[in-house]
Amino acid sequence: MAAPDTIVDLSEKALRLLQEDADKIEKLIAIQMEHLTTRKCPLYEEVLDTQMYGFSRAVDFAVRAGLVEDGAGKLLISQLERNLAILYEALERRAE
Amino acid sequence: MAAPDTIVDLSEKALRLLQEDADKIEKLIAIQMEHLTTRKCPLYEEVLDTQMYGFSRAVDFAVRAGLVEDGAGKLLISQLERNLAILYEALERRAE
Numbered sequence: 001m002a003a004p005d006t007i008v009d010l011s012e013k014a015l016r017l018l019q020e021d022a023d024k025i026e027k028l029i030a031i032q033m034e035h036l037t038t039r040k041c042p043l044y045e046e047v048l049d050t051q052m053y054g055f056s057r058a059v060d061f062a063v064r065a066g067l068v069e070d071g072a073g074k075l076l077i078s079q080l081e082r083n084l085a086i087l088y089e090a091l092e093r094r095a096e
Numbered sequence: 097m098a099a100p101d102t103i104v105d106l107s108e109k110a111l112r113l114l115q116e117d118a119d120k121i122e123k124l125i126a127i128q129m130e131h132l133t134t135r136k137c138p139l140y141e142e143v144l145d146t147q148m149y150g151f152s153r154a155v156d157f158a159v160r161a162g163l164v165e166d167g168a169g170k171l172l173i174s175q176l177e178r179n180l181a182i183l184y185e186a187l188e189r190r191a192e
Binding site for chain 1: 150
């Protein structure tokens with residue numbers, strides 16, 4: 001494993017990793033939406049739930065380890081949820 | 097958030113937190129098994145899959161952050177899987 005120099009470095013790295021994870025989920029969901037013909041697809045919702053759950057477990061761990069502030073962790077999750085909601089609304093409008 | 101003194105402290109804390117998570121999953125699954133009448137229950141398998149996925153995401157994050165060695169992370173997961181397999185075998189024998 002790479003050894004960061006200080007706790008501050010490690011905290012910054014943790015936030016960066018989580019942000020990258022959130023970005024990846026957003027891209028994955030965006031690609032899924034592009035290829036969906038029906039909007040209410042159970043498989044899509046299952047993938048989304050699973051991804052959000054996995055992400056929330058990683059964020060929760062980072063907070064408990066003391067690497068990420070509780071508020072920053074909640075913000076990461078709420079921002080991802082908001083971005084996904086915006087994507088979903090755009091898809092809804094396109095489908096009208 | 098609590099601020100551990102050193103990277104070594106933080107690594108130890110990370111391993112301890114993950115081990116606690118693994119223990120919790122084992123207990124949850126053991127309790128579920130106690131209350132199951134049928135062994136092949138889709139709901140049980142879904143809970144197990146979800147828990148294992150969430151745990152693997154937290155371990156993966158800890159490894160990527162440089163808090164936990166890759167080998168130690170893999171060991172945590174394989175130990176949990178083995179313990180769950182032992183529980184399951186005990187249930188199978190009891191049901192015979």
